[in-house]
Amino acid sequence: MSDAAIPLLLQSYLDNLVPERHPELRAMETAAAAEGFPIIGPACGHVCYLIARMIGARRIFELGSxxxxxxxxxxxALRENGGGEVHHTVWDAALSAQARRHLTAMELADLVQFHCAEAIGVLREQSDTFDLIFSDIDKEDYPASLEVIEDRLRPGGVLIVDNMLWGNRIFDPAIDDPATRGVRRFTRMIGESERWSGAVLPIRDGLLLGLYRGR
Ligand SMILES: C[S@@+](CC[C@H](N)C(=O)[O-])C[C@H]1O[C@@H](n2cnc3c(N)ncnc32)[C@H](O)[C@@H]1O
Incomplete structure (x- = not known):
């Protein structure tokens, strides 16, 4: 087997370890593959679920849903934690409506606040803090999101951010587009800040896991 095949083999191994899930989630995975829509996939989805369960999250905010x-x-995870709310934010009305249909089919929509708007702005408008924030917005906007995240995540809360390997573009010094720069800068901001303890888990496209110490 060539070395190049190992990452794909590893990813499919990890995806296959994820326990059986709701048929609607399976259907969403099939639709995403057919349309080329970038979902986090089963292994990362399951990790997000586990973290939310482990910290007993009741208030979750998702940027770029x-x-x-x-x-x-x-x-x-919220349902199994005894309830709460997760904020779904996307600026595309068709995606927002689609999300509402899928979550209704899974009988989870009562836990979701749907916002069809720019995600950082919606987070800034929230008056309460969150136990967990998950971000998957446009990568060039990762650095600008951090100050707002620090305002709205409770000390001791957890931040999860997708695409920290950005299709391996972060490793190539010749690549210097705004999205790649955004991921690199955000990684440094977390790593160099005394407010954060963070690590990048090399699952799929890299998932940052950050523990917020507070200001
Ligand atoms: C990568 S997809 C999210 C996939 C999702 N995490 C999942 O696994 O199901 C990001 C979505 O958020 C939207 N988006 C990106 N930046 C945004 C922002 N700042 N505010 C609102 N939506 C944003 C994109 O257009 C896209 O529809």
Whole structure:
């Protein structure tokens, strides 16, 4: 086997370890693959669910939610934690409506606040803090989101951020587009800040796990 095949083999191994899930989640995975829509996938979804369960999250905010796949994993954790709310934010009305349909089919919509708007702005408008914040917005906006996240995540809360390997573009010094710069800068901001303890888990496209110490 060539070395190049190992990452794909590893990813499919990890995806296959995820326990059986709601048929609607399976259908969303099939639709995402057919449409080329970038969902976090089963292994990362399951990790997000586990973290939300482990910290007993009751208030979750998601930036850049797509058609509700990652939201569904987080909402399921809330249900098992005894209830709460997860905020779904996407600026595309069709995706927001699609998310509502999927979450309704899974009987999770009662836990979800749907916002069809720019995600950082919606987070800034929230008056209460959150136990967990998950971000999957446009990568060039990662650095600008951090100050707002620090305002709205409770000390001791957890931040999860997707695409920290950004299709391996972060490793190539010749690549210097705004999205790649955004991921690199955000990684440094977390790593160099005394407010955060963070690590990048090399699952799929890299999931940052950050513990917020507070200001
Ligand atoms: C990568 S997808 C999210 C996939 C989702 N995490 C999942 O696994 O199901 C990101 C979505 O958020 C939208 N988006 C990106 N930046 C945004 C922002 N700042 N505010 C609102 N939506 C945003 C994108 O257009 C896209 O529909």
């Amino acid at each position: 797509g058609f509700g796949y990652s939201t569904a994993w987080l909402a399921r």
